[in-house]
Amino acid sequence: MISRSLLQFCxxxxxxxxxxxxxxxxxxxxxxxxxxDSLERLEKMGGNFPFQCxxxxxxxxxxxxxxxxxxxxxxxxxxxxxxxxxxxxxFNNNLTQAAWDGTSIxxxxxxxxxxxEKLETCLSAEMEKEITYPGNETILLTxxxxxxxxxxxxxxxxxxxxxxxxxxxxxxEISRCFPILDILTKRLENEGTIYLFFLEKTQIIxxx
Amino acid sequence: MMAVLIGxxxxxxxxxxxxLTTTLLSLPEASVINxxxxxxxxxxxxxxxxxxxxxxxxxxxxxxxVKYIGLSGSEKEWKMAKECSNTTHLFCNLTKxxxxxxxxxxxxxxxxxxxxxxxxxxxxxxxxRSTYLGPPAVNLTACPACxxxxxxxxxxxxxxxSLIAIYQKLxxxxxxxxxxxxxxxxxKNETSEESFTYVVGSLRSNTNYCVSVAVxxxxxxxxxxxxxKCIITRSNIQAGxxxxxxxxxxxxxxxxGIFLLGLYKGGFIxxxxxxxxxxxxxxxxxxxxxHEPDPENVCSVQVMYKEVKKKEWEYCYDDDSExxxxxxxxxxxxxxxxxxxxSHAKSNTFVHQTIDCTSAESSSQATELLNSxxxxxxxxxxxxxxxxxxxRVFFHPSSEVNSSSTSELSNSACFNxxxxxxxxxxxxxxxxDSATLISHQKDAVDLQDSSASDALESKFFxxxxxxxxxxxxxxxxxxxxxxxxxxxxxxDSEYIRx
Numbered sequence: 001m002i003s004r005s006l007l008q009f010c011x012x013x014x015x016x017x018x019x020x021x022x023x024x025x026x027x028x029x030x031x032x033x034x035x036x037d038s039l040e041r042l043e044k045m046g047g048n049f050p051f052q053c054x055x056x057x058x059x060x061x062x063x064x065x066x067x068x069x070x071x072x073x074x075x076x077x078x079x080x081x082x083x084x085x086x087x088x089x090x091f092n093n094n095l096t097q098a099a100w101d102g103t104s105i106x107x108x109x110x111x112x113x114x115x116x117e118k119l120e121t122c123l124s125a126e127m128e129k130e131i132t133y134p135g136n137e138t139i140l141l142t143x144x145x146x147x148x149x150x151x152x153x154x155x156x157x158x159x160x161x162x163x164x165x166x167x168x169x170x171x172x173e174i175s176r177c178f179p180i181l182d183i184l185t186k187r188l189e190n191e192g193t194i195y196l197f198f199l200e201k202t203q204i205i206x207x208x
Numbered sequence: 209m210m211a212v213l214i215g216x217x218x219x220x221x222x223x224x225x226x227x228l229t230t231t232l233l234s235l236p237e238a239s240v241i242n243x244x245x246x247x248x249x250x251x252x253x254x255x256x257x258x259x260x261x262x263x264x265x266x267x268x269x270x271x272x273x274v275k276y277i278g279l280s281g282s283e284k285e286w287k288m289a290k291e292c293s294n295t296t297h298l299f300c301n302l303t304k305x306x307x308x309x310x311x312x313x314x315x316x317x318x319x320x321x322x323x324x325x326x327x328x329x330x331x332x333x334x335x336x337r338s339t340y341l342g343p344p345a346v347n348l349t350a351c352p353a354c355x356x357x358x359x360x361x362x363x364x365x366x367x368x369x370s371l372i373a374i375y376q377k378l379x380x381x382x383x384x385x386x387x388x389x390x391x392x393x394x395x396k397n398e399t400s401e402e403s404f405t406y407v408v409g410s411l412r413s414n415t416n417y418c419v420s421v422a423v424x425x426x427x428x429x430x431x432x433x434x435x436x437k438c439i440i441t442r443s444n445i446q447a448g449x450x451x452x453x454x455x456x457x458x459x460x461x462x463x464x465g466i467f468l469l470g471l472y473k474g475g476f477i478x479x480x481x482x483x484x485x486x487x488x489x490x491x492x493x494x495x496x497x498x499h500e501p502d503p504e505n506v507c508s509v510q511v512m513y514k515e516v517k518k519k520e521w522e523y524c525y526d527d528d529s530e531x532x533x534x535x536x537x538x539x540x541x542x543x544x545x546x547x548x549x550x551s552h553a554k555s556n557t558f559v560h561q562t563i564d565c566t567s568a569e570s571s572s573q574a575t576e577l578l579n580s581x582x583x584x585x586x587x588x589x590x591x592x593x594x595x596x597x598x599x600r601v602f603f604h605p606s607s608e609v610n611s612s613s614t615s616e617l618s619n620s621a622c623f624n625x626x627x628x629x630x631x632x633x634x635x636x637x638x639x640x641d642s643a644t645l646i647s648h649q650k651d652a653v654d655l656q657d658s659s660a661s662d663a664l665e666s667k668f669f670x671x672x673x674x675x676x677x678x679x680x681x682x683x684x685x686x687x688x689x690x691x692x693x694x695x696x697x698x699x700d701s702e703y704i705r706x
Contacts, residue, residue: 033426035426035427036427039337039427048332049279049314054284054314058282169279172279173279175334176280176310178427179310182376182427183376186376
């Protein structure tokens with residue numbers, strides 16, 4: 001009896017310590033800071049926009065993805081995760097012609113990767129819960145929009161054969177994603193859903 | 209020969225001429241108008257003002273065109289700033305042109321000349337990242353040891369938009385410093401409202417503090433702090449704040465009062481002074497009597513038996529009394545009768561009876577006994593005199609004393625006590641005194657006047673015995689009463705026995 005409850009207590013401590021290290025309650029603070037760092041690294045990668053590439057500019061559709069306003073916290077998490085993954089995917093392409101500093105590129109890529117990791121750790125627990133969130137249509141729509149948008153970017157790069165001008169144009173365009181990321185991250189502040197989920201689980205274990 | 213000479217000469221001229229023309233031709237180019245330089249944008253709350261410096265060798269007037277292009281767009285051509293076309297000013301307001309605030313814009317200034325336009329270098333600018341936020345409008349109100357800071361965010365120069373709408377959340381920093389710039393307290397917080405209030409606490413009262421507020425965003429750290437506003441904090445001493453310590457003091461005193469009341473009820477505290485019990489009063493008297501130095505108080509009476517042979521003396525005692533005395537073998541008391549000489553010459557037994565000088569009871573008892581002998585009053589004159597100071601019993605038997613009377617006397621309690629003949633004093637030393645007394649009395653025997661003799665005897669008596677009432681008048685009287693009564697009782701029993 002005592003040994004069983006002791007085991008459960010130890011397990012709870014282990015889980016809580018693991019969660020508390022990441023502190024999903026304070027995810028928004030971490031994500032905000034990482035957003036800011038990533039954008040700075042992106043800007044530091046290259047210099048001024050080259051004059052000659054002005055003619056090669058194109059509009060990336062849909063344009064209204066920049067007006068994403070997701071109210072639900074869970075939807076925001078999903079959207080953030082998708083954007084970060086897409087960005088990471090873009091910058092995994094051929095960057096040889098970009099004429100950027102290799103260290104800066106690597107730093108940017110690492111930063112993105114960390115951001116994705118932290119977000120996934122906090123999101124995975126929610127997926128296990130299998131709660132159907134209201135407003136799922138909104139998140140699907142947003143997801144589709146985002147997918148289209150980043151497809152356009154990818155197509156543009158392929159078309160321009162990853163030229164320097166193309167990369168510069170893409171760099172300028174991607175820098176506009178970070179304000180959207182910032183707004184979505186601020187949605188994460190309210191509610192400690194993951195923490196509550198774990199708390200419920202531990203309570204069930206203890207009272208059995 | 210001449211042609212050869214003319215040849216080189218013309219060649220030199222040709223060279224000289226060509227040099228001249230080229231220099232002449234290049235003269236206009238020497239006064240080249242430089243394009244505008246040093247483009248800068250002064251942006252505050254999404255109000256962007258581009259300013260530049262004119263190039264050198266400018267001739268007045270100079271006209272400028274401002275052109276810009278947004279990187280997020282797809283236009284091929286530069287856009288012209290409508291308000292700044294052919295302007296002579298050295299600045300241009302691009303607030304309305306830079307609508308897409310998340311995008312990056314490139315600006316360029318053209319100088320309009322008759323020969324063409326001179327383009328300046330380009331200037332890249334991203335409003336979202338580089339505009340300066342603030343200064344906010346700050347209002348201060350003083351409170352005791354704190355300052356109430358009300359901050360109102362500035363309006364953004366954007367169509368139907370505000371800073372909060374653009375950034376969602378803003379971080380603000382309140383810097384509180386003392387007037388002498390010695391203390392600096394930065395307070396960081398975030399807000400999602402256009403107007404908010406913050407109470408800066410833990411300040412010293414009656415001190416001058418200056419407050420400045422700066423606003424910034426997570427992706428835009430450029431900010432302009434507000435101007436320092438100073439205020440004096442109010443004092444802590446207020447009527448409202450005085451109520452609480454007064455209430456606390458009242459509560460504490462009430463608790464103490466209840467505690468003391470409980471003690472009083474429990475009998476631990478006595479307020480009334482209880483009177484001294486009567487039983488214990490004697491201890492005080494004792495105390496009083498002990499401390500009263502009064503040697504005269506000691507008037508112990510001791511009855512002694514002494515045989516004094518005196519012929520002149522005649523005792524009322526007959527043989528019976530003697531026999532009694534002899535037979536008893538114990539301490540007997542023989543009462544000395546008066547000075548009246550009797551026919552009988554008895555053995556000279558002189559009895560000292562020492563009685564207490566203050567024994568009123570004994571005298572009273574003696575009087576009682578005397579009164580019982582009323583039969584003998586004819587023969588004997590019993591005069592009982594009680595002095596104020598002393599109580600003596602005087603027995604003055606008549607001159608004519610018959611044997612019968614004496615016998616009667618002997619049978620009955622012979623209480624003819626003449627205290628004047630009574631000897632008082634130390635048993636060891638009294639013999640001489642008694643002799644003295646007797647001798648004195650002997651002289652005074654012939655005196656018939658009882659009063660005179662009495663007076664003399666009383667005088668002697670008083671001389672020998674200094675009877676004095678003790679100072680503790682009442683106390684000693686009462687105290688010695690029972691003991692004397694005991695003695696008198698004993699003596700009475702003796703008399704009766706005889």
